[in-house]
Amino acid sequence: HLFYQNNDPITAKGLAQQKGDRFLVQNPPALTLTQPQLDKIYALTYERDQHPYYEKQGTVKALETIRFSIPTHRGCYGECNFCAIAVHEGRTVASRSENSILAEVKAISRHPKFKGIINDLGGPTANMYAIECAKKLHNGACVDKRCLFPDICPVLKIDHSSQLDLLTKIRLIPGINKVFVGSGIRYDMVLADKQNGLAYLKEIVAHHTSGQLKVAPEHAAPHVLKMMGKPSVGSLLKFKKMFENLTYAVGKDQYLTYYLIAAYPGSSDREMKQLKDFVTNKLHLTPEQVQVFTPTPSTYASVMYYTEKDPFTSETIFVEKNITQKVAQKEMIAKPTASSAQKTQAVKPSNLPHGYANKPRLQRKSR
Ligand code: SF4
Structure with missing residues (x-):
């Protein structure tokens, strides 16, 4: 601590x-960098190319996704227990000005290799742009409570209007055919924004989703979600319904992609069975990509992994450390057995005309 x-x-x-x-x-x-400092950094004339030294070794594949991606902010106050971003980028979100971002978009539109698509406009969590707590900015982050867990702190005023304005302006810039939001979205924040949350999601669904929108529930068992510091599945299901209804309304063929973790501290076969039931019966899919938990330095999850204790209560917790069993946990949800495949096939679309975005499917590889 x-x-x-x-x-x-x-x-x-x-x-x-x-x-x-x-x-x-x-x-x-x-x-934390001030907005003018951040804007100054992003106003530098980056090459957007690999170093010529490496050219004889071939192209750098990762460049495809980052060459024409734009970071709108740094930092994250999600504080998921397995993630080190709050430690190395900070728990305070520092956002660039709208002018700085628009200037970068215009510069990109003139780049000789640019084909009209901005792959990602985002940050550690896409929809934290321009949303920060005034108290934190003046006095520092609270040490005795978190900004989003177990519930969203009432001091944090969640308002997606700046993001909405930005997205609308960018897609109207000549030479820009598509601007995708490829970074993950905190669905609990969208739901909490009673004023602009729906309009924001509408904009994302209609104009900024490249087939799949990434969200990160990571698990479904309440006990594991608590150990992760993640919101309940109730908010995920509400968000899913909103996303699917909006998707249907604009007549697009696009889905949510779910990041999931197997063998997280506190997760045994019993919790993975809960997750399996959830993805099959509520999300109606068989995930293709599930990560086996890897302890990341400087995180609470690593403390849980090595001490086999909950650092907040000192209670002993189950931690799967056997590699075969870890992979077995993953395969419980990632690889369909004959019976689970049949079960998945039998799922009927629930609340959408034509079962539009609810049909059973495999998730595409995404990370
Ligand atoms: S007051 Fe709330 S939003 Fe602000 S830093 Fe503290 S926990 Fe986070």
């Missing part, structure tokens, strides 16, 4: 831990 609580640039103190006659020192993080 001491490490995590000393990661906000406004409140962090330097930490030192003695080991023998030496000290491990953790300096406080650098101050």
Whole structure:
């Protein structure tokens, strides 16, 4: 907790831990960049190309997705327990100005290799752009509570209007055929924005989804979701319904892609069975891509993994450490057995005319 609580640039103190006659020192993080500083960085004339030195070794495949992608902000206050972004980018979201982003879009539109498609307009969580807590910006992030878990903090005013304006303006720029939002979206934030959440999702569904929109429920068993610091499946199902209704209304063939994790601390075969039931009966799919949990340095999930304890309650938890069993957990949901395939095939579309976006399917590979 001491490490995590000393990661906000406004409140962090330097930490030192003695080991023998030496000290491990953790300096406080650098101050969050201001908007003018961030804009200045993104106004630099980047090559958007691989270094010529590597050309003789072939093309860098990853460049395809990043060459014409635009970061709108840095940082994330989602604080999922398995993720290190809040530690290395900060829990404070620093957003670029609209002018800075529009200027980059215009510059990209003139690039000789640009074919009219911006692959991603986003950040660690796409819809945190221009949404931040005034108290955090002045006093630092709270050490005794989280911004989004277990419920969205009432101090955080969630308003997607800036994102909505930005997306609308970008798609009207000459030379831009498509702007996709490829970064993940926090569905609980969309639902919490009573004023503009629906309009934002409408815009995303109608103009900014490249066949699949990424969301990250990661699991479905309540106990595991709690260990992850993720919202309940109730909000996911509400969001799914909204997405499917809007998708149907615009007559598009597009789906939600779900990021899922197997063998997370606290997840045994019993919890994976719960997840399997959820994806089959509620999401109506057989996921193709499921990650086996990997402990990431500096995260609470790693503490859970190595200590086999819940760091918030000190209770002992089950942790799958056997690699064969970890893979078995993944295969419980990722690879259909004969019976589960039959079961999936038998699922009938529930609430949509023609079962438009509800038909059983395999997820495409996405990460
Ligand atoms: S007041 Fe709420 S939104 Fe602001 S930093 Fe604290 S927990 Fe986060």
